[in-house]
Amino acid sequence: MDNAGDYLLSVSGLRSAGQSLTFPEFAASTQRATDRENAGKFFGKFNLGGLSLSAGVSQRRKYDPTGAFGTVFDDSSNRFEDNQKFLEARYLGQLAPDLSLSSRVFYNSYDYKFYGVFADDPQRPAATYTALDRAQARWWGAETRLTLTRFQSHKLGLGLDYQSNARQEQSNAVLNNPLQCMANSSTEPCLNSQRSGYRLGLAFTDDITLGAQWRLNLGVRYDRAHEAASHISPRVGLIYSPRPDATLKLLYGSAYRTANAFERFYDFPSDPAQQGNLDLKPEVIATYEAVWEQYLGPATRTSVGAYRYRITDWIVQVDNGTALQYQNQPALNGYGADFELEHRFN
Template identity: 35%
Template sequence: MQMQVTTASRYAQTALEAPAAVSVVTADDIRLFGYRTLAEVLGSMRGLYISYDRAYHYLGMRGFATPGDYNTRVLLLVNGVRFNDNLYDQAGIGTDFPLDLDLVDRVEFVPGPGSAVYGANAFFGVVNVITRNGRQIAGPQVSAEAGSHGSAKLRLSVGTVDALGADWLVSATRATTRGADQYSPAFDTPGNPGGLAQRLDYDRSTQLFVRRAHGGLALTLAHGERTKGVPTAAFSQVFNDPRSRFIDQTTLLAAEYTTQLQPTLAFTGRLHAGRYQFVGDYVYDYPPITQNRDVGTGQWWGTEWQWVSTALARHKLSWGLDYRRDTRIDQTNIDLAPPAQYLDARRKGDVLGLYFQDEFALSADLTLHAGLRWGKQSGSASAVHPRLGLVYWWNPATAVKLLHGTAYRPPNAYERDYRVDLPGGVVEGAGLRPERVRTTELALEHAPTGASRWLLTAFRSSVTDLIVLDAAGHVDRLTVGNTRAVQVHGLEAEAEQRWQGGQRLRVAYGWQRARDPSQAGPLTNAPRHLLKLQWSDTLRWGAVPGVGTGRYAIEAIGIGPRSTLRGTRLPGHVLANATYTTRVADVDVSVGVYNLFNRQHADPASFEIRDDTVRQDGRTYRIKLTYAF
């Protein structure tokens, strides 16, 4: 229950010590509950919820989720290295995330502003995905799965230690999904009776991951490619045209070196480089019917240096710098035939941050966490952001945390430069300002034993100069601008208990209210209530030869009513998932049923989708087999 976490302060500390109410999902949790994407992992955590528009998954945090924001307000890390691209600032958490979940050791989520530690994009929270090592895989391993809507997946992995003692993990994954035909009420017309997009919800992805660790040096390569059909005719496209699709390609190289310079001084250095490319094929009836192509390409390299010192009594000091060079940020928009060009935007830039933190033990039962970061990004003014936290130890098992921090997010290259005066394009958006958030939180954490944990937290956030896409004043064009201020406050509670017999129970509830003081109605996609319930137990088959002890897990996720962009009130819903895992003749078997009771539900749509809502999947199935040689 009190495992070490590294994301809250960029160094290891227990969850009780951390100046944050950290959520953790481990590899055992991923296997037990049958999670298939990072989005499902995050959707199981306290205070988080997922929306899906049949192209990308979006993360809502504490009652705030602007439709179509591409997760720009959450910082995504893998082993501490930034995974947001430099073009859209996008954090891909669905099938566009270039890492197989079987390679994940744990996922940490730190809620609240983290700009004092990480800079931009750490606006509402930080997600850190920590990968497994070769010793944990221990040899060749093959995994195959099949499921509803023609889904299939194959993974080949090898984990080993070479003659020099270096740990190696090499893995490749290929996944495909045919998808189901998608109904769209907006296109149910005499010219297209039934409003069905046929064979357009397909998803094909490839992932490659290589990691070598020896001594204090770790080298990592991650690459992912995904092609996704677009059944919603987003951005004013012709409906049900098979040429409509999105392609995402992500590549990241990283080197990390950690050493103990002195008994009281540790150093961590990182060097990383990345490339992201988006290709969108859109079909428009100008007339005539024409295929339009959007291409966005980003390339960058960066370095991070951090020192952690315990030389001063009662102080744990950390300081460092982060630098990123954006060597390429290109955006083009063209018609393929007859050829025509509407956008050719090219940008380069730099991002620099300097930070300092002090973990100061004021007394045996009171610790002050103070941090300050200065940051500067090309095209935006410099910014200084503090973080303050008091952790009071009521007793050795109970901590009270008072936390305050700020964060910012400068407009990204897409928001600054994408201007295409076509149906579905962006036509206005000059003079954008960085958006900012200020959050105060009070948390009580209690872990009386290694098998119990309780948490209660209250928070309040104020957002100013929010950057959003809007359709105001335009029939088929979008605008981007600083439109409003938002206030969010709420309460969260979580309890987890494990028993010696193998049973486990976790219950999490969140109440939050997000509102725009200038508007009478609620914010779009801002549920008032969130409920998470998990139960798992051991199931023994003593009389069945060759079948070992299995475990079953049941998860229920409830989301309260939400409003759409057009003011429709979506009813709340509860989705239940059930998973059973066991071992049969040296083969690990996992069977999962998702949306167990076939509950019909939908998510609010963004401005670029003609429908007000996007329908989600009914009951689906998956069976997974894993064999280690």
């Protein structure tokens, strides 16, 4: 553009007639129409200097003939529908010669629906009912990061991010009969979970040059989430470069994840049943890694490494004897090694 800005617009669509599927459990194959899919997407972006604005909308409808979740096999009304919208603004600029700023604000929405046709008696498929399983989410937030290079041998970073989960709703019910749920016409209470929450994070990093061959990278992050204890995640990296074409990295890092709304609150009184779990604790991971990188000329790079990780309170779906439920499990340890060869062809 004449004012040194630029923009991008993109529109795409998908229309699939599906295919006929055959399963050993069923005598007949599915119809092509019951596997069809329609989707559409729009994306736009505008850049001007250090400012960037972007927005997008997408929607999809996918029919499912497979009898998922106990639905009637090959029924043309079984389908998933979802749509997502987002709006985002970013800014990247210099506040001073040795101080840079990176900021972002955003808004997102997501809607999901599953229409499932169920039968009380599989031998009488005419006696069916349609159930609607639904989820809605609205979230917005902001994040900013300052990078300071004023001090010799130090590159300091300070970051702050906040996200408001303004709406986290999940429900299921039989259409035209809100007293029934997706449980073979059961009159158990319908799922109607309406939640909200937030998360807040603060991070600090320092990249320290210890001489011509050594660097030390230090970092720590503080997280606080709604209905969860605060958590501190440190990380350390020691980097040694004996030659310009060789580098040794010794790395330690940690992170954590809180349970999401589906894992904590979703109840499904059917067969198999699913129960929520309000007592889920965040899962935490610690990683240890050693990596040697070696260049074999200007176009070839090799890397060999070994790692170990340990996950505590990891969240897994298990059968508790009554229903499926997400629960915290004992610590899990993992070990491994990898080798990588990369070559750029001219």
